Amino acid sequence: MPEIAYLIRPMEDADIPQVTEIDREAFPGESLFRPYTSYKQEIHNSLAHYIVACIEKGTGPKPSREDRQKKSWLKRLLGHHHLAISTSAVRNNLYSKEYIVGFAGFWTMLNEAHIIAIAVRNNYRRKGIGEGLLISVIEVATQLHANVISLEVRASNVVAQALYKKYGFRVAGNRPRYYSDNGEDAVFMSTDTITLAPFQAHFQRLKEAHSQRWEKIFTIQLA
Numbered sequence: 001m002p003e004i005a006y007l008i009r010p011m012e013d014a015d016i017p018q019v020t021e022i023d024r025e026a027f028p029g030e031s032l033f034r035p036y037t038s039y040k041q042e043i044h045n046s047l048a049h050y051i052v053a054c055i056e057k058g059t060g061p062k063p064s065r066e067d068r069q070k071k072s073w074l075k076r077l078l079g080h081h082h083l084a085i086s087t088s089a090v091r092n093n094l095y096s097k098e099y100i101v102g103f104a105g106f107w108t109m110l111n112e113a114h115i116i117a118i119a120v121r122n123n124y125r126r127k128g129i130g131e132g133l134l135i136s137v138i139e140v141a142t143q144l145h146a147n148v149i150s151l152e153v154r155a156s157n158v159v160a161q162a163l164y165k166k167y168g169f170r171v172a173g174n175r176p177r178y179y180s181d182n183g184e185d186a187v188f189m190s191t192d193t194i195t196l197a198p199f200q201a202h203f204q205r206l207k208e209a210h211s212q213r214w215e216k217i218f219t220i221q222l223a
């Protein structure tokens with residue numbers, strides 16, 4: 001199994017060009033925020049929360065033997081899972097070497113978090129990164145006192161629906177002709193109350209299984 005060390009952190013203005021690239025690749029019919037400035041507005045909107053998953057530049061899905069033997073900057077800097085880092089020197093070092101491979105965004109309204117998007121670059125899919133982003137979304141939404149998380153997803157998007165169902169999202173409705181590019185319906189999905197024990201128990205089990213399966217996830221100051 002290829003090893004990818006990645007870190008999840010809040011999105012910043014400098015990330016917008018790479019995030020826009022991922023957005024256009026992942027949502028060719030309906031890029032979320034076509035104009036560059038819309039992402040900027042989103043990042044600075046206090047109701048919106050955007051995160052990115054980054055790898056060290058030059059590493060990829062199939063690293064050479066030599067690359068695998070090198071200790072990555074992440075491994076050297078962050079010796080263990082879910083470490084919070086605050087010093088600007090370390091942050092600058094991380095930022096200068098990053099390649100963004102995925103992002104996620106959600107809005108909070110009253111006690112609900114509504115997922116706007118989760119997307120991973122084509123070449124980096126099926127490596128646990130989308131799931132890592134969803135785990136972070138759930139964690140941040142919980143910290144922000146959301147009770148439920150909801151989203152719309154294309155009726156044909158069985159891959160994303162599988163990810164959401166794994167985390168306890170259920171189909172709660174249908175939005176006919178929701179997508180303007182091809183008139184496709186959206187499926188509206190929602191969780192049970194995320195602060196209650198049944199959801200949390202299921203979530204903690206999945207989170208633990210994810211960290212066992214995909215050893216290298218590091219999270220920096222998400223909320």
Ligand SMILES: CC(C)(COP(=O)(O)OP(=O)(O)OC[C@H]1O[C@@H](n2cnc3c(N)ncnc32)[C@H](O)[C@@H]1OP(=O)(O)O)[C@@H](O)C(=O)NCCC(=O)NCCS
Nearest residue numbers: 026117118119120125126127128129130131159160162163
């Ligand atoms: C949906 C998406 C974010 C998943 O990202 P990913 O990094 O490839 O997903 P992961 O490797 O973390 O997989 C997590 C789970 O997602 C589901 N999944 C992912 N790829 C799948 C596939 N090809 N077929 C079926 N299920 C799949 C599975 O439930 C998987 O869990 P498992 O490994 O235990 O089977 C990615 O496919 C993507 O960017 N798609 C385009 C954008 C999009 O449709 N976003 C969602 C709408 S908002």
